[in-house]
Amino acid sequence: MLHLVHPTPGAHADSPSHERAGIEAIRLAALEQYEILDTAPELAFDRITALAADLFNTPISILGFIGAEQVFFKSRHGLEATQASRGEDPAAPVMMPWLRAEFANGFHAGVPLHDPDGYELGTLCVIDRRSRQVDEQQMRRLRALGSVVTDLLAMRLAARRALAQAEIASSEVDHRAMNSLQFVASLLQLQSRASASLEVTQQLLAAANRVLSVARVHRTFSTQEAAGRVPIAAHLRRLCEELSTSVGSEIRLEGADEVDVPKEQVLPIGLIVNELATNARKHAGDPITITFRRLAEGEYELCVLDEGPGLPAGFDVAATGGLGLGMKVVNALVAQLQGRLTAHPNPVGRGSCFKVVFPVA
Template structure:
C-alpha cells in the first residue's frame, strides 16, 4: 500500500540527513529508551524508527531483530501524517492496515502506538513506537510516558549531532593548527638559512677586504649574525608555546657553543622551570655573549646557572679566567658584546651585576623580567 507523502517531504528528509544517524550502529542511550518504552507500555516490541526515502531504519529496537524494513509495510509512515500521536488498537479493523502483510501474515501485528520524533522546526523524523500481537489500548499515563520518551529520543539525537559538530570543529582547529605550525616551521627554516647565508657573505667579504680594520669589523658582523642564527635555531627546536624551559634551552645552546669556545669547557646548572617565551631570545643572546667573552679572555671553564620563575629568569655566568678589571663598568665598555648585554637587560626591566668568581675568575649575572 502506497503511503501518502507530506507536502514538506523534501525539507523533512533534509532535516533527517542533517542528523547523520541513518545506518549508524546501535547506541546504548537509544537502546535504553526502547527497553523502558516496552516495559512501561507492556508491549513485546518497541522501536526508535527513522523514516528515510523509501525505507525505515530502526536506530534502536526490541522484539523485532532487524534494523530496516521497506516503507510499504510501515505503520510509522502513516504516523508522520498525524500531529503528535497515532494509536491503532486493532490493525485488522483499520482500512490503512487490514491488508498489510505484517498484519495478515507473519508476525501478525495487531496493535500500534507511536509518538512523533519532531525537530524544533516541527519536522517529523520518525517515531518512538510500541507494537503488540494482540488488540489493546494504552492508559493515559502510558501515552504520556511514550510522548516523554519520544522527547528524550530527540534530545539524544540533538546531543549526538552537537557532539558530531564539536568533533568536526575540533578536527578543523587541529588541522588549522597543524597547517600553521608547518608554515611556522617553514618560515623558521628560511630565517635560519637567510641568517647563515648573510653570515657566510660577511665572512667571505672579511677575507677579501684590503683594510684590516674593515676586515675585522666584517668578521665581527659575521659572528654576530651567526650568534643570532644559533640562538634562533635552538629556540625553535621546541614547539612554539607560551612558556618553555629556560634550562633546557640554555643546555642546547651551550652544547652547540662548546665547539665555538673550545678548549674552554662549559656546564649548566639550575632547575627546569618554565619561563615566558618572550624571554628566551634575550636569554640566548646574553648567555652567548657572556660565555664567548669569558672564553675569549682566557677562561678554561665556564659554568652557567639558570634560576627562573613564571615572571622572569636570572642567568649567572662564572668563569676561572683572569677576572674583571678593577674599574669594570659594562655601560662604559667599548666592545659591542657588553653593550648588547646591557641593552637587552634594560629592555626587559632587568639588572646586570658583576663580581669576582669563586675560583678567582669573574661572575656576571643578568636578571630579566617580563615587560608589560
C-alpha cells in the same frame, strides 16, 4: 520500564565479528582525533547536559563518549558516576547493561552523536529513576542539542588542525630565516678574510658571530614541535657546544633547570649568552660556565661565570657609554627581558660572574 530511544553500534550486529572489529577500530580512531576521552569536565558541555535535563525535567543527563571498554562521561548532570561499562552484546544499545543495573525501573532517552562519516562517537541522554513518556518535540530538541555537541567537536578539531598548520608554517619561516642568516654570516666571514687590517678582520668576525647566534635561535624554533615554548636546557646545551667550537674555549652548562621558556624570551637569552661567553673568552679564558635556573619568586636566573682576572676596577655593568658594543647589546637585551643585570666576583674566588634575573613571561 526502560525506554531506549537511540540506535547504537548494534547497527552492525549482523556483520561477521572480524568486520565489526575493523569498524570498531576505525570508529575508535575517529573518536581519538577529538582528544576528548578521559579529559576534565568543561563548562560548554556541562551547560548542554543541564539544558537537556531541564528540557525533559529529568534529574539526570549524561554526555558520554564510547571508548574501547567504557563509556566515558564527559559531562554528567545529577550523577556521581564518571563512566559506564560497555555492553558485550553488539545487538544491544551500548550502555544497556549499565542502565539496567543502575536504573532498573527507570527511564532513559538518548540520541547518538555521529561524526561526519557516520561513526558513533557517543550519546547525549536524559535519565529518570521512574518510568515516564517523551513526546516527539522533546526528542527533536534532544537531537538539536546533540548536534550542538557534534558541531562543537568539529569546530575544536578544525581549530586544532589550523593551529598545527600554523606551527608547520612558522617552523618553515624559522628554517628559512636560519638559512639566510647563516648565508649572511658566511659572507661576513669571507669579507673578513679579504681585509688587510687586523682590526677590520676582527670586527667582521665578531659581526659574523653575532649573526650566527641569531641563526642558532631560529634553528631551535624551526625544530620545536610545540609552538610557543622551548625547552631551555636542551637549547643552551647545544648553544654551549657550538660556542665552545666557535670561540675555541670550553663552555660548560651546569645545573640547567629543565623548564620550557616562551619563544620571545629565547632569542634574547641566546644572544646574551653569546655576548657574555664571548667576553669571558676574550677577557678571561677557560673555564667558562653557564647556569640557568628557575627561582622560587617566578623568575629565571641566567649566569655566565669565568675564572679570569676579574672585572676591571670601577667596572659598571650599566654604564654602557664607556663600554664596548657587547655590553651595550647585553643591556638592551636584558631590558627587553625586563630583567636586571649585575656583575660580581665569581664565588669560586677567581674571575667574574654576570647574572641576569628576569621574570617568567
